[in-house]
Amino acid sequence: MxxxxxxxxxxxxxxxxxxxxxxxxxxxxxxxxxxxxxxxxxxxxxxxxxxxxxxxxxxxxxxxxxxxxxxxxxxxxxxxxxxxxxxxxxxxxxxxxxxxxxxxxxxxxxxxxxxxxxxxxxxxxxxxxxxxxxxxxxxxxxxxxxxxxxxxxxxxxxxxxxxxxxxxxxxxxxxxxxxxxxxxxxxxxxGIGRIYQYTTNSAIATGDGIAMAYQLGAKIQHLSYIQFHPTAFYNAQQRECFLISEAVRGNGAYLRNCHMERFMHKYDERLELAPRDVVSQAIMKEQEATGSKHFYLDISHKEPEFIKTRFPMIYHNLLQSEYDLTREPVPIYPCQHYLxxxxxxxxxxxxxxxxxxxxxxxxxxxxxxxxxxxxxxxxxxxxxxxxxxxxxxxxSKQTQEKIQPYPFQPDVYTADIPKGTRTEIRSIMQKAHFVLPNRKLAEEGFIRINDIKFMLEHGQFKVTPDYIEAKSLATCAYIILKEIM
Ligand SMILES: Cc1cc2nc3c(=O)[nH]c(=O)nc-3n(C[C@H](O)[C@H](O)[C@H](O)COP(=O)(O)OP(=O)(O)OC[C@H]3O[C@@H](n4cnc5c(N)ncnc54)[C@H](O)[C@@H]3O)c2cc1C
Structure with missing residues (x-):
């Protein structure tokens, strides 16, 4: 007992x-x-x-x-x-x-x-x-x-x-x-940011609550409504992308393409202050137009003292990556940000x-x-x-039914989940459902995600944080791709 x-x-x-x-x-x-x-x-x-x-x-x-x-x-x-x-x-x-x-x-x-x-x-x-x-x-x-x-x-x-x-x-x-x-x-x-290869979200964002509520039969709504932030610091080596806040654009920063030209006027009259989805989509369209993934955020025309006082954390963080926000444009690219x-x-x-x-x-x-x-x-x-x-x-003031606790059984399995399971889920989602979703890749991805979800739900794996999170990622990926098909 x-x-x-x-x-x-x-x-x-x-x-x-x-x-x-x-x-x-x-x-x-x-x-x-x-x-x-x-x-x-x-x-x-x-x-x-x-x-x-x-x-x-x-x-x-x-x-x-x-x-x-x-x-x-x-x-x-x-x-x-x-x-x-x-x-x-x-x-x-x-x-x-x-x-x-x-x-x-x-x-x-x-x-x-x-x-x-x-x-x-x-x-x-x-x-x-x-x-x-x-x-x-x-x-x-x-x-x-x-x-x-x-x-x-x-x-x-x-x-x-x-x-x-x-x-x-x-x-x-x-x-x-x-x-x-x-x-x-x-x-x-x-949130669920860790379902993606590149996200601004912290390591805890694996959608555990959503996946478990779904398993209980709770209604899940619009899980495919995902926000991609346009200005994450571009560093392909890091999965957790450092965000360069919206407020930097709010305080006058420009977006530039690979030729160092401003381009937002081609896509929206609000320019750099357009909402995030508009700016992220503009970046993807400009990428198609220029054939280059290189984009920059530039606030170097503002007073250095203002930048350092208003954005001390961003300034110091970028300095560690050898970019000086007060003097030069900083490379950026959209990444998963919010659900x-x-x-x-x-x-x-x-x-x-x-x-x-x-x-x-x-x-x-x-x-x-x-x-x-x-x-x-x-x-x-x-x-x-x-x-x-x-x-x-x-x-809680109303009389409640007496709780009959669930008889959980001790964990008896010892096997770990196959190596690379989480990486595969992230790679599928990054390709299938990014700023401009790809229907064909979403359909192919769904079939594979469905298999991974089945394997995790029915395999005899030891209950570890890795296993729980992989199951959550697979469940959320499954719901997202199912929703957009
Ligand atoms: C880089 C970045 C910048 C942002 N900037 C802004 C901003 O300026 N303004 C704004 O309004 N929003 C911003 N957002 C969004 C905002 O921060 C989040 O949407 C919001 O804080 C989410 O709060 P939350 O309490 O729902 O979740 P979180 O703050 O993410 O907390 C989740 C909690 O759940 C716990 N948890 C998860 N799974 C389990 C489990 N299985 N068992 C036990 N515990 C679990 C975690 O340990 C954690 O304590 C930003 C987000 C990011 C990533």
Whole structure:
């Protein structure tokens, strides 16, 4: 008989979405918060540009923010969700300020609001060019003060089961299995970037929550809506591509082709400030026109001191690769960046399976439509994380069915998955579903991905982080390719 611990709520993920959920749950709820590596290793910590808030209501309005979000999303957005996102933005920004988040200020002490591609107004709150880290650090401090929240690091959810009264989870931590159950499970597991050969995403972004929700029968929506960021630093040797923030273009940087000519005027009147999908597609078309993959981002016409003060992290990071942002154009190329689709949820972040919630990048609230507007995703994670918590606070007061935990069995297999499985999945996706998808390669890829998924699901493999993630990658790749065929 395995020992099963019960919690009132289990949150899987410690990015902004999971942390925001934890902070808004009632203090009398016994909460477990899991993350599969250290708490700070997540996409949230990598966010550079900032977080949207309709903060300066004299010069900006929710109506304008909603309009910009809908234009970027090609009007495929859920208007109700976008309206909530915008209307709750000032409130959550004030909450972050109360927690000590040190957003940059102007010389007269006001919050410094910056501009990014696709926005008609200056409305991005930022902390230099490391906004995500600043927010995550302050949220972690606040969550760690909560006596009702137990944090488990290096604790990977490797199995999620629906049981009478709730959910049972098998957690792998330092090769030990822990079995836990809860009436409310919140998936905050982030994106799927690691399904690609080149991505800006951190190592945790393997789509575990999405794959496990899919296996449970939850509805998954628009998983093929993937954003490719136009300006990742080009370095074919590195899989995790260093992002050069949208805000660099927002502050006047130009895009140049292999002849060092600006080219965006050929593709969009908003030039370098067009939304990401437009800029990434323009780069691919310009590649076809010039026959060259060489593209550059150039802000060297701006004052060096301004560049160093406004983008210290980007400046220093590029210097390590021997590029001086203040003096020369820097090579860039599009790469996978963000997932607009995910686990379908309602406005309280509840999935199609009652009691199973999804927040942040793994969820599909519909706020981003076809293409996310810059800096709307930290906001989405925080707003909808809060909303999931408020709803769970209500639901937890109602009488609940007694949980019957799942009888997980100890791991008996010893074989590792075949070497190169993950590499093969990444290579298929990079070719089949990049900025301009290739239908023929997608069809061929789907057949192979289907085989890999079957092999992982039915083979007798030892449950390791590698195995769990390979299964998640194969499942997400399968859903994506199936959707576009
Ligand atoms: C380089 C970069 C720059 C960005 N810049 C911006 C920006 O300026 N503004 C903006 O709004 N957005 C930006 N984004 C997007 C934004 O950061 C993310 O969409 C958002 O932070 C996702 O938050 P999250 O909480 O959903 O997921 P994450 O922050 O990625 O957190 C996921 C968590 O889930 C955990 N997890 C995953 N699987 C498991 C498992 N099986 N078991 C246990 N735990 C698990 C991980 O350990 C992690 O704690 C950027 C993204 C990147 C990659």
């Amino acid at each position: 395995t020992f099963v611990k019960l919690y009132d709520v289990i949150i899987v993920g410690s990015g902004v979405a999971g942390l925001s959920t934890a902070l808004h749950l009632n203090k009398d709820l016994n909460v477990l918060l899991l993350c599969k590596r250290e708490m700070t290793l997540c996409n949230s910590s990598l966010a550079q540009g900032g977080m949207v808030a309709v903060y300066d209501t004299e010069h900006d309005s929710c109506e304008e923010h909603i309009k910009d979000t809908m234009i970027a999303g090609r009007y495929e957005n859920n208007l109700e969700a976008v309206t909530i996102l915008s209307k709750e933005s000032k409130m959550v920004a004030d909450e972050l300020l109360d927690l000590g988040v040190d957003f940059d200020r102007t010389s007269d002490g006001k919050i410094d609001l910056t501009l990014e591609g696709g926005h008609s107004k200056h409305r991005i709150l930022h902390y230099k060019d490391s906004t995500g880290k600043e927010i995550v650090d302050k949220l972690i401090i606040a969550v760690k003060r909560r006596k009702n929240v137990t944090v488990m690091e290096y604790a990977q959810m490797c199995n999620l089961k629906k049981v009478p009264g709730g959910f049972s989870l098998d957690i792998l931590q330092h090769e030990q299995h822990h079995y836990v159950s809860t009436p409310f499970c919140v998936l905050a597991t982030g 607009m689709g995910g686990i379908q949820v309602n406005l309280n972040s509840e999935s199609t399976i009652p009691g199973l919630f999804a927040v942040g990048e793994c969820s599909h609230t519909g706020v981003h439509g076809r293409n996310r507007l810059a800096s709307n995703s930290l906001l989405e994670g925080i707003v909808f994380g809060r909303r999931s918590a408020l709803h769970i606070n209500q639901l």
